[in-house]
Amino acid sequence: MLRAVINGTLLLMLSAACLADKPVVELVIRDHLFYPSQLKVPANAKFKLRVDNQDPTPEEFESYELNREKVILGKRRAIIFIGPLAPGVYPFFGEFNPKTAQGTMIAE
């Protein structure tokens, strides 16, 4: 029982430590396009994607490969935690404007 409590506490401290130094990657939505459309991200580590939607309209960040889906309202910012990713290329798109809003994430 005591060991479980100690393990749990250590785990909590560890995850708190991880939380503090997660790398942040920035992505901007403007005129229904992603900037940059090619995004370099760290492989094998969880990171924080900060999406800044500068359009007045909502957009949905979506990626089947990344297993992520989040609506970002007009003129708002949102945070999406992604990873750890194996090195590779992961496409993403804006579900509300799938023809124009497209990008790829390169994990390396």
Add this chain to the structure above:
Amino acid sequence: MLLTSVIIVLREVLEAALLISVLAALRQMQGGSRRGLLWGVLAGLMASLVMARSMGAISELADGVGQELFLASLHGVVYLALLCIGVLALRESSSHTLLMGVLMVTAVAVAVSREGEEVFLYISAFQQNDEVRSSLYSGSLIGLGIGASAGALLYYALCLLPPKWGYRMILLLLTVVAGAMILQASGLLVQADYLPGGMAWDSSDWLPEDSVAGQLLYAMLGYEATPAPAQLWAYSGAVLLMASVLLWQWRRSRSAS
């Protein structure tokens, strides 16, 4: 634009429609009124309008992951409601009680509000735009039509089954849909960094999520081509819990009669 609208609205409608048809078939089989479910749909639509308006503020809560936490808790509520509905359905004496009605309306309303919210946000993004408005509306209507038809098809198929098998099928579907809720909820918690990420497997080569089969499986089972291990644990736990509670209840009711 037309096709995008069809796909977005269909995806959302399909999930809610399947849940509603299973509950409606259960209600039909028990000889109860299905009007309550209609109230659930109406309440859900109204709630989704409010949610669509306040999603910006909700998103900024909890250090920017308020949206995930909020939606995950909605999924949790639907899971619990379905679990209780399953149990009550197996107890002859309680299948017509007020509690059963309340649970069904809650499950439908919450499911509809969650799906409707996204549709309203999508429509709100383009309705000011004169060029695309007509394709936006016609696409959305087509999506709604296809989703509702799929739901109706499932409802009549379930009603056509012999009662004994229909009942079992409904309980099975309830368990599967409830499991999908937890799968989605845990996925949202991974996205919010409340659960660890990672990839348990990758089946996107032989069953891509954006294929028709993948979308159907997503709506019904919550299929994901690259689930996180934490999602699988949560899903197995949720399905196992519901299946064992239902089996236990089923045995109890059989030995009582």
